[in-house]
Amino acid sequence: MGLEMAYEWNDRIPALLMINPPTLIEGVDDELVCRVPNGEFRPFTISLVWDSIRDSANLCIPKHAFNLWLVVNSKLKTQDRLRQWDVGPETDLNLLRCLFCDNQLDSHAHLFFECPLSLQGGTRVRALGRMDNIPPRLEDVVSYLIPLSKGGSATSVISHLLLAASCYSIWHERNSRLFKKGMKSYTQVFDDIVTIVWLKIISFRFTMNSSRIRRILDTWRLPGSVIIASSSTRGVPGMGCTLFPYSKVFPFRFFLGKGF
Numbered sequence: 001m002g003l004e005m006a007y008e009w010n011d012r013i014p015a016l017l018m019i020n021p022p023t024l025i026e027g028v029d030d031e032l033v034c035r036v037p038n039g040e041f042r043p044f045t046i047s048l049v050w051d052s053i054r055d056s057a058n059l060c061i062p063k064h065a066f067n068l069w070l071v072v073n074s075k076l077k078t079q080d081r082l083r084q085w086d087v088g089p090e091t092d093l094n095l096l097r098c099l100f101c102d103n104q105l106d107s108h109a110h111l112f113f114e115c116p117l118s119l120q121g122g123t124r125v126r127a128l129g130r131m132d133n134i135p136p137r138l139e140d141v142v143s144y145l146i147p148l149s150k151g152g153s154a155t156s157v158i159s160h161l162l163l164a165a166s167c168y169s170i171w172h173e174r175n176s177r178l179f180k181k182g183m184k185s186y187t188q189v190f191d192d193i194v195t196i197v198w199l200k201i202i203s204f205r206f207t208m209n210s211s212r213i214r215r216i217l218d219t220w221r222l223p224g225s226v227i228i229a230s231s232s233t234r235g236v237p238g239m240g241c242t243l244f245p246y247s248k249v250f251p252f253r254f255f256l257g258k259g260f
């Protein structure tokens, strides 16, 4: 029973696989510390954690971003990475099949890009992120996004949001099916991805009224009120404009409750 729970927790919270067992030092009391962005360890407080993540979290959905980091590093416990001790003696690894297509073992490449579910929905998502011409392979999509991300443009932020939301939702749906907690249709999974990203984008404020931004507004059916006049407009020539999360535009009144 205990081991079964441990296996299930590994699937439900992949971050557990990344944690090394602690080294115990006799005579020294445990101490809870937090590593801040500059690498220092400081005594743990909630406010310290919040201060250290909120700037980078404003333009992403943290749980999606973390899951994407695991995907890019091929660290999720997909079926091709399972070993016998991961599943117990009663499970035959040779019989495992992708929970969406039932054709082969699932792997990072298969699950997020090659499986019929991902291919079908991915076409729609890539079109929304203006990534239609990018081959449906993780390395190609990441190679496309990395240079874009340096500019922090609207296109880059939205593309990242779409990729991260897709990977998170596919992984979540795969685990829901695995643990028999329900099953969504392909259409529903990708409808939800679009809704999640839309809800995030509508919390931004655009500071440049360019044709590119108006095209984004049309694509996502956003109201014109998301464009604000700003004396600190930081447009990125040829790449769109800089986005401001609502919390940055109105830091005191709207900071709380915007969520991720």
Ligand SMILES: [Zn+2]
Pocket: 098, 099, 100, 101, 102, 103, 104, 110, 111, 114, 115, 116
């Ligand atoms: Zn499949």
